[in-house]
Amino acid sequence: MHAATTSAVDRRQLRDVFGAYITGVAVITTLDAEGRPCGVTANSFSSVSLDPPLVLWSQALNARSFPAFSRHERFVVNVLAKHQLELSQRFAIPGADKFAGVDCRPGIGGLPVLADCCAHFECRKVTTWPGGDHAVFLGLIERFERSASEGLAFGGGRYLVTRAHAEAAGAPG
Numbered sequence: 001m002h003a004a005t006t007s008a009v010d011r012r013q014l015r016d017v018f019g020a021y022i023t024g025v026a027v028i029t030t031l032d033a034e035g036r037p038c039g040v041t042a043n044s045f046s047s048v049s050l051d052p053p054l055v056l057w058s059q060a061l062n063a064r065s066f067p068a069f070s071r072h073e074r075f076v077v078n079v080l081a082k083h084q085l086e087l088s089q090r091f092a093i094p095g096a097d098k099f100a101g102v103d104c105r106p107g108i109g110g111l112p113v114l115a116d117c118c119a120h121f122e123c124r125k126v127t128t129w130p131g132g133d134h135a136v137f138l139g140l141i142e143r144f145e146r147s148a149s150e151g152l153a154f155g156g157g158r159y160l161v162t163r164a165h166a167e168a169a170g171a172p173g
Contacts (some may be wrong), residue, residue: 016157019155019156019157022156022162023044024043024151024152024153025042025088025159026043026077026078026080027041027078027087027088027114028042028069028078029075029076029104029111029114030072030074030076030111031068031109031110031112032067033067033068037098037099037104037111039091039112039114040059041091041092042057044059044134045057045077053140054138054139055121055138055139055141057077057139058135058137059135059137060133061134061135063094064094066135069137070128072125074108074122075111076111076112076120076121076123077119077120078117078120079117079118079119079151080118080151081147081149081150081152082149083149084116084117084152085152085159087114099112103115107120108142116149117149118146118147118151118152119144119145119146119147119151121144122144123139123141123142124139125137125138150162
């Protein structure tokens with residue numbers, strides 16, 4: 001067991017410990033100031049509330065796309081399906097046109113909704129909070145959908161595919 005104070009955190013070790021928590025994988029999309037599509041891979045997405053329907057996600061302040069997400073009033077959470085590993089990797093790497101050749105449709109406000117995902121949440125940003133080297137975005141869900149596809153997962157520094165537990169009886173929370 002490791003205990004650390006904020007002044008003595010080994011970042012690599014902390015990332016490894018965070019990796020024990022298996023998450024889904026999403027590509028968050030919006031439009032930049034010129035109206036061009038912008039997107040980033042995130043596993044920091046979480047549900048917050050059913051009434052009102054709220055979600056949150058966080059992004060590094062030094063991410064190239066941070067200005068677009070901080071300025072725009074909307075974002076879309078595209079929850080990736082298990083066959084979309086390449087899409088996750090594409091949007092995780094800074095640089096070139098991430099949308100070149102990517103099948104998507106315009107959502108609310110013209111924001112890109114990626115095709116063939118297992119779920120989408122089209123959101124209006126409610127607020128943004130500072131969170132250390134990240135910003136936390138809270139969004140009100142305005143439209144959502146679910147497909148029959150299984151989700152892509154990430155944990156322990158690698159991509160995973162989830163399976164139902166043999167003793168699964170319900171859901172937490």
